[in-house]
Amino acid sequence: xxxxxxxxxxxxxxxxxxxxxxxxxxxxxxxxxxxxxxxxxxxxxxxxxxxxxxxxxxxxxxxxxxxxxxxxxxxxxxxxxxxxxxxxxxxxxxxxxxxxxxxxxxxxxxxxxxxxxxxxxxxxxxxxxxxxxxxxxxxxxxxxxxxxxxxxxxxxxxxxxxxxxxxxxxxxxxxxxxxxxxxxxxxxxxxxxxxxxxxxxxxxxxxxxxxxxxxxxxxxxxxxxxxxxxxxxxxxxxxxxxxxxxxxxxxxxxxxxxxxxxxxxxxxxxxxxxxxxxxxxxxxxxx
Amino acid sequence: xxxxxxxxxxxxxxxxxxxxxxxxxxxxxxxxxxxxxxxxxxxxxxxxxxxxxxxxxxxxxxxxxxxxxxxxxxxxxxxxxxxxxxxxxxxxxxxxxxxxxxxxxxxxxxxxxxxxxxxxxxxxxxxxxxxxxxxxxxxxxxxxxxxxxxxxxxxxxxxxxxxxxxxxxxxxxxxxxxxxxxxxxxxxxxxxxxxxxxxxxxxxxxxxxxxxxxxxxxxxxxxxxxxxxxxxxxxxxxxxxxxxxxxxxxxxxxxxxxxxxxxxxxxxxxxxxxxxxxxxxxxxxxxxxx
Numbered sequence: 001x002x003x004x005x006x007x008x009x010x011x012x013x014x015x016x017x018x019x020x021x022x023x024x025x026x027x028x029x030x031x032x033x034x035x036x037x038x039x040x041x042x043x044x045x046x047x048x049x050x051x052x053x054x055x056x057x058x059x060x061x062x063x064x065x066x067x068x069x070x071x072x073x074x075x076x077x078x079x080x081x082x083x084x085x086x087x088x089x090x091x092x093x094x095x096x097x098x099x100x101x102x103x104x105x106x107x108x109x110x111x112x113x114x115x116x117x118x119x120x121x122x123x124x125x126x127x128x129x130x131x132x133x134x135x136x137x138x139x140x141x142x143x144x145x146x147x148x149x150x151x152x153x154x155x156x157x158x159x160x161x162x163x164x165x166x167x168x169x170x171x172x173x174x175x176x177x178x179x180x181x182x183x184x185x186x187x188x189x190x191x192x193x194x195x196x197x198x199x200x201x202x203x204x205x206x207x208x209x210x211x212x213x214x215x216x217x218x219x220x221x222x223x224x225x226x227x228x229x230x231x232x233x234x235x236x237x238x239x240x241x242x243x244x245x246x247x248x249x250x251x252x253x254x255x256x257x258x259x260x261x262x263x264x265x266x267x268x269x270x271x272x273x274x275x276x277x278x279x280x281x282x283x284x285x286x287x
Numbered sequence: 288x289x290x291x292x293x294x295x296x297x298x299x300x301x302x303x304x305x306x307x308x309x310x311x312x313x314x315x316x317x318x319x320x321x322x323x324x325x326x327x328x329x330x331x332x333x334x335x336x337x338x339x340x341x342x343x344x345x346x347x348x349x350x351x352x353x354x355x356x357x358x359x360x361x362x363x364x365x366x367x368x369x370x371x372x373x374x375x376x377x378x379x380x381x382x383x384x385x386x387x388x389x390x391x392x393x394x395x396x397x398x399x400x401x402x403x404x405x406x407x408x409x410x411x412x413x414x415x416x417x418x419x420x421x422x423x424x425x426x427x428x429x430x431x432x433x434x435x436x437x438x439x440x441x442x443x444x445x446x447x448x449x450x451x452x453x454x455x456x457x458x459x460x461x462x463x464x465x466x467x468x469x470x471x472x473x474x475x476x477x478x479x480x481x482x483x484x485x486x487x488x489x490x491x492x493x494x495x496x497x498x499x500x501x502x503x504x505x506x507x508x509x510x511x512x513x514x515x516x517x518x519x520x521x522x523x524x525x526x527x528x529x530x531x532x533x534x535x536x537x538x539x540x541x542x543x544x545x546x547x548x549x550x551x552x553x554x555x556x557x558x559x560x561x562x563x564x565x566x567x568x569x570x571x572x573x574x575x576x577x
Contacts, residue, residue, distance in 0.1 A: 022375060026386065029372050033450065034389040036404045037396065039415060043407070052413040102301040109290035115571050117302060122567050124309045126560045128508045130529040131549035134536050135312040135319065158308035161301055190293055219397030221511040226537070236399040240515055243403060251407065258400045269395040270388050280452070281459045 037262070044255035051251045066252035067260075073250070077238055077257055084234040084261075087149050088217040091156035095164045095213045096206055098157065103168025103205070104198060108177065121162045129159060133226050140227060147229045155227070156217040163283045164209040170282035171205025172198065208279025211272045218265050235261045313553065320546035330543075337547035346523050347548065350531035357438060357527060358506045361445045366499055368446065369453035374487075376454075377461045394451035398511035405444045406516070430516070434524040437517040441525070444512055449505075453498045460494030461487070496562065503559045507552070528552055 043051045047063045070077060106118050136155070145151040175198065183193045199206075224234045239261060242254045269276060320337050322330035341347050372390065380386050393401070408416040409428055417427040430440040464487065472482050510529035513519060519526035519534070526534070528548065536545035557564070 022378065025371075025375055026380065029375065030386070030389050032447070034392050036408055036447070037392055040404045040407055052410070052415070054415050054418075098301040098304065101297040105290065105294045105297050109294050111290055114290050117298065119568065119571055120302075120310075121305065123564065124305050124313075126504055126556045126564075127309055127313055128529070128549075128552050128556055130508065130510055130532055131316055131553055132309060132312045134532075134542065134545055134549055135315040136308070137536075139312070154304070154308065158304050161305060165301060215395060219395075219399075221398050221515075225511075236397045239397075239399045239403065243399075243406070243515060254403060255407070258403045262396055262400050265397075266392060266395040269391060273384070273388055273391065276391070276394075277455055277459060280455050 037266075040255055041259050041263075044252070044259040046252075048250075048252035051255060066256040069250070070253045070256040070260075073253060074238065074242070074257070077235065077260075080233050080238045081235045081260065083149060083232055084218055084236070087152045087156070087232075087234060088214050090149070090153040091160075091217040092210045092213050094153060094157045095160055096209060098161055099164030099168045099209055100199065100202070100206065101194075102161075102165040103172055104194060106165065106169045107172040108180070121165060125162045129222060133223070137226060146227060147232050149232045151227050152217070152220075152223055152232065152234070155223050156213065156220065160213045160216055163212060167209045167212075167279045167283045168202065168205045171202050171208070175201050204275060204278065205282075207272055208275040208282065211269065211276045211279060212283070214268060215265060316546045316549045316553070319542055320550050322543055324542045325540045333543055337543040338551075341544050341547045341551070344544075346526065347531060349524065350526040350528045353438060353525060354507065354509070354527040357442055357445070357509060358503065360442045361449070361506045361509075362499060362502045364442065365446045365450055365453050365502065366495070369450055369457055369498070370495075372450070372454050373457040373461050374483075376458055390454060391451045393448050396448065398448070399515060401444055401448050402512060402515040405440065405447075409440060432521070434517075434521065437525045441509070441512050441516060444516070445506065445509065448512075449502065453502060456494055456498040456501075457491065460491055464490050500560060500563045504556055507556060507559065 039054075044066050045062045045064070046053060046066075047061060048065050048069065050061070051066070102121075106114070140146050140151050179197055179201070180193045183197050184190075188196070219236060220234070221236045221240060224232075224237045225240070228234065228237065235257070239254070239257050242257060243249060319330065321333060321335070323333040323336070324330035376383075376387070376390075396404070406414075408414050409430060410417060411427070411429070411431065414427075420427040428436045428440055430436040468486050468490075469482055472486060477485065508529060509527055510533065513525060513527050513530050514533070517525040519530045529552075532545050532548045532552065535541045535548060
């Protein structure tokens, strides 16, 4: 009896130790992932000369001075944030339309030629973007599209169209074919079937696709760096200029700008978390 | 079901954008790589001279070596880390949704802001992590001066930034493994390590391969992190291939050499993706017609 309770106690102890270790590991993972972001966001809300302080007086001494300074020193930054928003929304809308149409066809039809064109979509996904900027740069200049928001919309869409189509195909695959067949028998045209039946039912795929393209378009540095100069500059590009400022980095202003750039997209990713996870599985593993 | 012209019409917008923006330019880069050209001059045929020039440029080899180090360190470091986190999350976790949201957070961050955050933490005299390392008696990274430290910083930052991607792929695959398998193994007296080795690992292999291949292809493109952190310096010692290409093209206007570098990068990308391409080919053409 006593021995039994002793082994039971030992097992409890071991389980307790394993549990404690797991929670410790969890804490370490959270510190690694989220703490750097938290540190910067709180630093942006400290008085300008305290941005490097790590004391907890942050709660009592919170200040919006860095944001005021940002407004005064870089008034254009808010215009650039606006550019980022317009470009991200434009690229998302365009990608959704094109990948919905293509994803529907790949989900419902087959044939050698069609499969070949789907295979082509996978292949072009492997092309490194920097390589393609080389011929695109003169082409964009020649078309007088340099430093316009449209060129970024087109490029972002082109680079995420393949993933978008794949995600849409995977989600439309889950809808029974009988739905569109029944609608066709009832005399609906293809456009009506797509608009009234398939589109509303594939909203999860549309949200999943929009998370990926939105994150990419809102955050991209490379294409904005190469294809914009003044008018169409996006927020990440201006933040990079703040980092490399010749007269020294004003960390407070930098943190304020970075916080304004990251909070909206982080909120969007958190809201759409479920769809992001489903979309990633659909776009990579399921193929 | 066979496709009709109406269905082909639905594909036209997507396919033509891909052809015009990705495919034709990729072919054009190949032609460009066989010519000598710069601003204001029409290209002249050069044969393989650009490839010879690039392959005999010591900076190209520095960039290639740096890329190989960074890509391998990032992909495998990230893979092991993500696997551990996914295993942790497969068990009991308090406030699961919130915890996943926090692990996902870096996914939403732009490369530029990621660089800002890491520069802030690692700032030589005032950065919180620098001070913490000093307080623990460790030497902080001298990333702005020492090339190997600069690359180490790029690697840490990339792992931090892309952990969510690999984590999600492995985590969703782990959740897909039937619970009964573990229960049966436990009844048979298999220990934790045996269950991991004989059940988890083999069933996770497809997802692992996908995660690693995708990360190889994407990590290989690394540009912004290096450009914004070290600019490729000091003395071009931390350049990666994308930065080398950018300098060739947009700083030195050596379009032929840049195009040759570009095609070498493109071939390397296709080789890294060849396993995935092969898998997709089999699934789409062979399995489908069975």
